[in-house]
Structures are given as C-alpha cells and as structure tokens.
Amino acid sequence: MNIGDVAEASGVSAKLIRYYESIDLIRKAGRTGSGYRLYDNSDVQTLRFIRRARSLGFSIKKIEQLLALWHDRSRASAEVRSVALAHVDELEIKILELRSMADTLRKLASSCRNDSRPDCPILEDLAETMRAKASATGRRKKAAAPGALPTATRPAHPRSRGFGSFSR
Secondary structure: OOHHHHHHHHOOOHHHHHHHHHOOOOOOOEEOOOOOEEOOHHHHHHHHHHHHHHHOOOOHHHHHHHHHHHHOOOOOHHHHHHHHHHHHHHHHHHHHHHHHHHHHHHHHHHOOOOOOOOOOHHHHHHHHHHHHHHHHHHHHHHHOOOOOOOOOOOOOOOOOOOOOOOOO
16 A cells, blocks of 8 residues: 555554654555555554554653554553553643633633723733743742752642643
C-alpha cells in the first residue's frame, strides 16, 4: 500500500505518518524502485493503535512505551495497567486545573457590567496578575544568590509528577 492508502485505512494523515516515521514511532517504510513508501496491514494496525492512544491523550513518549508493550507478547498486563492508571491521574489533575480556570473566568465574567463602557474587570484582573507575577519574579531574582537560576513562578501540583503543561 502507498502512503495515501495507509492514511485512508488508518485515519492518520500522510503528514503525520511521515512524522511518526521520522521520530521512529513507526518502522521505516519500504521503498519502491522509484522511491515511493510501501506499507502493509501491520503498519495500518500500528497507526490505528497510535491514533487511538492519541485520542485518549497519551503523549508520544507514552505511546512508544505502549507500543513496546503491545509488541512484547511476554509482557505483564499489570505493566500496561500501570501506564493507563498513571495517565488517568494526569488527566484528573488536568481536569482540576481546567475546572479552576473555568471557575475563575466565570467569576470574572460575572463581575463584568456587559455594557458599552471601556472599563473591564476581566482585563484589569489579567493586567494585575501579570504585574504581581512580574513583581514576585523581581523579588526572587534580588533574593537569589549570584549565578543562581530563578525558581519557577508556579509550584507544581504535588501529584503531578512533572505534568503541568497542556501542550502535547
């Protein structure tokens, strides 16, 4: 199968297929004499696996781990379960963070007069928060020893295990 056929069969775009190949998430495709990529049904299955794992929010790094477990027929199911439950913990932390953001925005929006006046409590809060962070950062830099790296502006959640970004 060529890349277009595999993209259609797997639901993964040709661009993503080439990307996954470039980062060694999937095996390098065979090539025709004219240089076109050649794939087989196992590649389609792997791409479907990746697409499903991405739809559940797994990172590329975790998908690499899951693919290794999937291909390892002697794996313990407990290991797969552990990866899945760790991801559930990460998702629950994200949900709490998102709910907190939504609550804050709801509160700010309710304080808005919703009229034609230019004063806006939402923008004022955003500006004040930025001033407070800048001020706190300045105080930390003054208090830090010469040559020391600045500390993070937001402490990590104690259960986050380093997970604090919403980007993937």
